Amino acid sequence: MQRIKGGICAIDGVRACGVRAGKYGLALIAASGTAAGMFTTNRVKAAPLAVTAEHLAKGHLDGIIANSGCANAYTGPQGVEDARMMASLLAGFLKSDEERIAVASTGVIGRYMDMDIIGRLFEEARGRLRSDGEAGLEAERAIMTTDTREKEVAVEHQGLRVAGIVKGAGMIEPNMATMLCFLFTDADFSPEVLKSCLADAVRDSFNMLTVDGDTSTNDIVLLTATGRAQGRIEDFQQALRYVCVDLARQMARDGEGASKFFETLVTGARNEADARLAAKAVAKSSLVKTAVYGADPNWGRIICAVGYSGAEMNPDLVTLGLEGSGLKVDLVWKGRIAEEVLDKAREIMSGEEIIINIDLGLGMGSARSFGCDLTHEYVNVNANYTT
Amino acid sequence: MQRIKGGICAIDGVRACGVRAGKYGLALIAASGTAAGMFTTNRVKAAPLAVTAEHLAKGHLDGIIANSGCANAYTGPQGVEDARMMASLLAGFLKSDEERIAVASTGVIGRYMDMDIIGRLFEEARGRLRSDGEAGLEAERAIMTTDTREKEVAVEHQGLRVAGIVKGAGMIEPNMATMLCFLFTDADFSPEVLKSCLADAVRDSFNMLTVDGDTSTNDIVLLTATGRAQGRIEDFQQALRYVCVDLARQMARDGEGASKFFETLVTGARNEADARLAAKAVAKSSLVKTAVYGADPNWGRIICAVGYSGAEMNPDLVTLGLEGSGLKVDLVWKGRIAEEVLDKAREIMSGEEIIINIDLGLGMGSARSFGCDLTHEYVNVNANYTT
Structure with a gap:
């Protein structure tokens, strides 16, 4: 297992960017490929999770749009509409389909999204999509809240690369320890293989992490495989587990108010x-x-x-x-x-x-x-x- | 339901006292009658709990000896021997049998009891056993640790009386939120009836109380019925539930560091x-x-x-x-x-x-x-x- 530089943009086929305005922030990530995701077990699920779960059913993503500042949770039909609108913004720009875009949010519960701000941030962000080493960190910073440092990791293992960024555990509003984690690989596997490997890796990493024992309404982990490299499942699984455990450790170190x-x-x-x-x-x-x-x-x-x-x-x-x-x-x-x-x-x-x-x-x-x-x-x- | 004065000594047949020396404190309560108890669900159970559970199997108690300063938990065979010794001290004085005495402890885990101190405290305490209104509070103070106030209540309902004192939630060492609760009634019921009413009352009171979510190795609730009054089970059950809920509320108000x-x-x-x-x-x-x-x-x-x-x-x-x-x-x-x-x-x-x-x-x-x-x-x- 070799740690490499470049964060998520070290994965061939991944572009990223992020912008902020006050409490709101918007991250865009473009990456086409097979995909899998895992969602909070909380019975109150934020609107973007419902929309993303529906989109993931087909096992393919072209990109992710994620915001901080508003969780879009407990927002009823309006919330679902807003989440779909976010997906369609990125889909339009990437000449993709709304159903191939994942949406994630973190912020206050029980408030509607300010779609004017989202629209303005999107206009500002879309021209910045790129694949340099700073781009992943910029996306990360756009969705950070009480996080005190950027959390990313990238590895190469037996010809395959896996990388990820994570936001959490800790939010200013309402401090749900919400986790948004976006993982990428250049491996070429079916959505089913991705899903099974992701479940395995999450079980030993994020599910064994606790900051305050509360489970957010907005937790989401997404994995997209751009399919540009070939390798064995076992090696991919090992690299994915390594990346998830490393991100979980980084999150614990950056837990709200944590000193140790x-x-x-x-x-x-x-x-x-x-x-x-x-x-x-x-x-x-x-x-x-x-x-x-x-x-x-x-x-x-x-x-x-x-x-x-x-x-x-x-x-x-x-x-x-x-x-x-x-x-x-x-x-x-x-x-x-x-x-x-x-x-x-x-x-x-x-x-x-x-x-x-x-x-x-x-x-x-x-x-x-x-x-x-x-x-x-x-x-x-x-x-x-x-x- | 009428609240009355006098604490546990408002129950006919109950005498109490307590003394302290540095970190150690010793409470003695003499009360003969049918009895029932409930114990921590923690798999690490302190020695006095094992001894008391054994003694309670016969459904009758003549008294309780309880100390603060040492939990006598994780102390192996020596701990059991020390707990038995405490029981025999009080049994000797009350001319009872060791098997009719309950033992409870609160304090540091993984340290042996200082039986010299216990012996000295016992000598000092035994002459003080009495049934005035101060006696119950004195027993309570002997087992208090981070508690900031005494917690007792006594009620009369349809000719029956129920009263209790409780220590917790909160200990200086090692802060396990240990609860020691001693309940008394002048009702006349079998150990089986007491057990069932106690389980019911605890379920709606102490089991619905949380200070920090940790479960102590030493939690114990004891109920002794002196049998000097007659009344209906339903009325007793109602009074017992009232007393337990009231004590649970008092504990929550006095939780470690609690301001609200x-x-x-x-x-x-x-x-x-x-x-x-x-x-x-x-x-x-x-x-x-x-x-x-x-x-x-x-x-x-x-x-x-x-x-x-x-x-x-x-x-x-x-x-x-x-x-x-x-x-x-x-x-x-x-x-x-x-x-x-x-x-x-x-x-x-x-x-x-x-x-x-x-x-x-x-x-x-x-x-x-x-x-x-x-x-x-x-x-x-x-x-x-x-x-």
Whole structure:
């Protein structure tokens, strides 16, 4: 796996651009090929998701139009009409069909889109579509909200390229930790293969990421394959998983108000489902998150989170350790407490990146989750917004 | 339902006392009668819970010994031995049997009990057992940790009395939001009746309460019936439910770092299980909790939490309103947004007690949850503790 430069425009056939005006931003991405997508599991789904899901049914996209500033969620028939209008704007310019355009939005819930602004931004943006290394970042910046840095990655693996940009987790309005992720590859696979590989990659990456445990109405992940290169499915799948995990890590590092990043690796679970439950419970626990913020090696909180996760566990078999800042310690070894390592543990917890290793000692199931600390700044970001 | 004075000692046959020494505190309660209990669902269960569950199997208690300062959790065979020793201390003094004593602990996980301190505190406490109105509060104070106020209630209803004290949600070490709740009644019912009434009351009160979503290793609720009065099961059940809901509200108001309290009433759910899911999701949402802290009528976050709760919902049928500070407004009416009421909504959200009303418009299921805001102080309390 080789990391390469250029972001999403490192993929042959991808052009991008973005513009902003006040709270609104608009990103355009042109890329023709087979496509697949995944959407929020929230029962309240934003209008652009409904429109995009319908368009994706045919398995082919020519481009993506995405905005920040308004989520176009809880907006009824008007919202659907506005989302279709956005698709038709880009379709017209690309001489494509509205049904081959995906639409994504992030912003306030329960407000109608300001289509005048969208129209003006579109006029400004369309002439900027290009494939240089800056173009992907420009698109990214147009849809960023409380994100503090651009998040992109591109890799080459066995003759195939995969790249992506992601916005999230964190929005000024209404702070839903909305994730918009646009992935591209030059591989040549059917929509069905893309869909299956995407589901696999998302399961081990974005689905194991938690910032505040809330699930947005607008989450969307799209994958377009321009088909300009040939390669094996296994290699593509590996590269796609690498890209998604890398983006998930970047998102956790950039979580709302986050000052520190931690991964929880659960091994020895009865099965993989149990490992996922345990790893996610630790990443989600407000008590673990504040302990990470306070650099406190409070393994009791970690064990406690595993205990209520729903995963099978026997406290007498658990081994729990911390890793980071070049150090590694076991705090609990098969249920026995090792108090003498607390100083080292404190040093690890003071670092900016921490790995929590938990071996349940029961079976072969393993899973990894991605999380960030819960800070004063998180409360600031989310309490000081007014509807 | 009539609220009465005297706390748990308003129940004929109950004596109590408490003492403190540094981080440790010890409460003793003498009360003979049929008994029932409920315990944490965490797979890591503290030693005193195992011992108490065993003792409760016979359905009769003569007293309770409870300490703060050490959770006696994750302490293996030594922990069980220490819990038994605590039971035998009180049994000896009450001329009872170790198997008729309940034990409860709250404090740091993964540390052994300091039995010397427990012994000394016990010597000091036992002479203080009495039934005046201060005695219950003294017991309560002995097991309080980050609690900022005593929480007790006593009622009389159709000739029966029910009373309780509760500690939680919030501990200095390790901040597990551990709940210790001791309930008493002068009613005369079998352990089976007590158990069924307790399960019913807990389901609508403590199980609908969330401070940070973590489940402690030490949560325990005990109910002892001294049998000195006669009355109907229905009346007892009603009084018990009233007491538990009142204590749950007091706990939410006293949640770690909490500055505001909110209730979420879900009606019109497909069924009761769905109503519970929806109400709890709203109470648990970090985004709703920070919005309450920031006095932001951000109903999008509330709808979003219902959307991912797992409850069946149709956005077009939802009616959502806020109540408090003597005001009441609908923000969403059957899916239609009422923006003109935002000023009133802001005023309600500025109050210290807020009710969120959600009608899903689908069926007859209803449920109420209890929660508190997520504040800078919560992060302080939980980040600044060092193991």
